[in-house]
Amino acid sequence: MCQINEEDDEAFQALKAAAENKTAISRKCMSCDQDACVVVRIADPMCRKCFEEFFIHKFRSTLSKSNVFGRGERVLIAYSGGPSSTALLHLIADGLSVNARRRLQFQAHVAYIDESSLYPESIDIRDKVTDLITNRLQHPLHIVPIDDNLDKDHDFQQILTQRTKSLTAREELVRRRxxxxxxxxxxxxxxxxxxxxxxxxxxxxxILSDMAQGKGAHVALECVRIHS
Ligand SMILES: [Zn+2]
Structure with missing residues (x-):
């Protein structure tokens, strides 16, 4: 997001060294007495299995209490193939399954923006995404190239190189596109x-990037996680 070289920063190096030297959590899981691997809510140690159950429960109860999604509503899930959207996709797929407690009731559609014209190596990701969504999870999948609906004489790569002068501006343009x-x-x-x-x-x-770019009062509008 920013262009400062973090590797040269003394504070960054100190934090990195501290993270690498961090010892494993030497506490027992609060639910099953196995060795804990994560601490949640400041002081509750949990093993992997208990943490997954806790996390899934939290996700579903938050959605069901909020009544955000109506029964049968068509909802689009943006999937990039990265760890966050993969976790989101699996949480939703699990919540939509017939046997789920507090079953989610909406219809899930999945969208994937194909960035292979910018990053040729991402063709592999697109193939894996197609296999996962279509064959294994069996949700409708909508793949759209990032050059979609552009003037035939221009591709998005050209627009990025010709009309932006900094890495921050490029990232912002890709995000908005x-x-x-x-x-x-x-x-x-x-x-x-x-x-x-x-x-x-x-x-x-x-938020920090938007503030640095002077977006002021619009910052809150830029960070909505569920768009209606
Ligand atoms: Zn446990």
Missing amino acids: KLKLLFDIAIRENCTKLITGDNCTKLAAQ
Whole structure:
């Protein structure tokens, strides 16, 4: 997001060294007495199995209490193949399964923005995404290239190199382009909500970046995780 070389920063190096030397959590799981691997809610140690159960329960109870999604509503899930949206996709797929407690009731559609014209190596990711969504999870999949609906004489790579002068501007343009395409897919497929796999770290980075770019009062509008 920013262009400062973090590797040269003394504070960054100190934090990195501290993280590498961090010892494993030497506490027992609060639920089953196995060795804990994570501490949640400040002081509750949990093993992997108990943490997964806790996390899935939290996800479903939060959604069901909020009544965000109506029964049978068409909802578009933005999937990039990265860890956050993969976790989101699996949480939703699990919640939609017939045997799930507090079963989710909406219809899930999945959107993937194909960035292979910018990053040729991402063709492999696209193939894996197609296999996962279509064959294993069996949700409708909508793949749209990042060059979609552009003037035939220009591709997105050209626009990026010709019209932006900094890495920050390029990242912002790519982010906005992807969001625009996701909205287009949602409208075309009659999906009334769009879910993206943002996490707290991404949102924090986005807020700081937006503030640094002087967006002021619009910062709050840039960080909505469920778009209706
Ligand atoms: Zn446990």
